[in-house]
Amino acid sequence: MAAIFTRLTNAFILNNIRLFALTLLFSIPLGLIIAFGSMNKWKPFRFLDSKAADGHRHGPKTIRAALASFRPISALVKLFVWIIRGTPLMLQILIIYFGPGLLELAFGWPKGNAGRMPAAVVTFSINYACYFSEIYRGGIQSIPKGQSEAGQVLGMTRSQIFFRVTLLQLVKRIVPPMGNEIITLIKDTALANYISILELIMTAKEYTSAGLIWPLFATAFYFLAFVGILTLLFGWVEKKLNFFRT
Numbered sequence: 001m002a003a004i005f006t007r008l009t010n011a012f013i014l015n016n017i018r019l020f021a022l023t024l025l026f027s028i029p030l031g032l033i034i035a036f037g038s039m040n041k042w043k044p045f046r047f048l049d050s051k052a053a054d055g056h057r058h059g060p061k062t063i064r065a066a067l068a069s070f071r072p073i074s075a076l077v078k079l080f081v082w083i084i085r086g087t088p089l090m091l092q093i094l095i096i097y098f099g100p101g102l103l104e105l106a107f108g109w110p111k112g113n114a115g116r117m118p119a120a121v122v123t124f125s126i127n128y129a130c131y132f133s134e135i136y137r138g139g140i141q142s143i144p145k146g147q148s149e150a151g152q153v154l155g156m157t158r159s160q161i162f163f164r165v166t167l168l169q170l171v172k173r174i175v176p177p178m179g180n181e182i183i184t185l186i187k188d189t190a191l192a193n194y195i196s197i198l199e200l201i202m203t204a205k206e207y208t209s210a211g212l213i214w215p216l217f218a219t220a221f222y223f224l225a226f227v228g229i230l231t232l233l234f235g236w237v238e239k240k241l242n243f244f245r246t
Contacts, residue, residue, distance in 0.1 A: 004207060004215060011203040012222050016189040019120055019199070023185060026125035031132025037077035038137055045070055084130040089123070090191050096123045097195045120192045124185070131181055139174040140166060172241040179234035183227050 048068040084092070097119035143166050151161035193202035200222060204215040 004212075005218065008200060008203055008215060008218055008222065011198055012200040015117075015192065015197055015199040016186070017226075019117070019124060019189045019192055019197075020186050022121045023124040023128055024182065026121070027128040027132055030125060030129035032136050034077060034081065034129055034133035035136035035140065038074055038081065038133060039140070040073040040077070041071060042073055043069065043071055081130045081133060084127055085134075089127050089188060090194055092127060093120060093123045093191060093194055116192075116195050116197050119195060120197060124188070128181065128185060132178065135174050135177045135181070136170070138177075139170045142173060143169055175234060175238050175241065179230070182234075183230050186226055186230070187223060 045067040046069075048064040097115065147165050148161050151165050156164070190199060190201045192199050193205075196202075200219050204219045207215040
């Protein structure tokens with residue numbers, strides 16, 4: 001029994017927690033970049049705004065107005081987020097692992113066992129970055145616009161306004177939804193067994209096939225314990241950020 005617990009613990013620490021940590025390391029900053037991309041206001045055809053009034057009511061005016069308000073970067077990023085959020089994570093893992101065969105030749109992408117964990121990290125990072133981006137976007141847009149305008153009146157640059165005015169309030173507002181996604185992440189690491197990464201549940205299933213059922217309950221204990229630690233951590237963070245309450 002001790003040997004089984006040791007093997008379960010090793011699988012959880014070496015693969016589940018490692019995948020969890022690496023995903024957070026890459027997805028948290030990537031999500032912010034994606035959020036900025038989805039809010040990008042660049043309009044390459046905005047010069048058509050002045051010409052839109054010259055067209056007919058249902059003809060060129062409508063087309064010109066649509067082109068004038070078109071934001072290509074925002075549209076592309078939102079399309080990408082829609083695709084990632086709209087397809088199952090399990091399917092994305094399989095595509096990333098089995099799909100890019102040409103990458104092995106072009107960029108030295110590892111294959112076989114060496115490529116399993118990199119494929120999982122890439123997939124999880126992109127997937128969760130898209131979810132995080134929507135949380136970031138909602139948090140940024142929830143900050144009253146008057147605060148940014150006040151910062152501009154004081155002569156602050158956009159970066160100064162973001163880091164000194166918006167960011168701290170943003171952190172306070174996104175802690176609960178981010179906490180939910182991060183807790184979901186530790187459970188989703190079990191999906192890595194679809195590309196044969198020997199994580200906790202896959203290890204427990206090996207013993208179940210041999211007639212032992214209790215390792216499955218042991219896996220629940222590991223996940224519950226880790227989720228409990230995360231819940232306490234996020235609760236502590238929320239209390240520390242209570243000074244932002246108005």
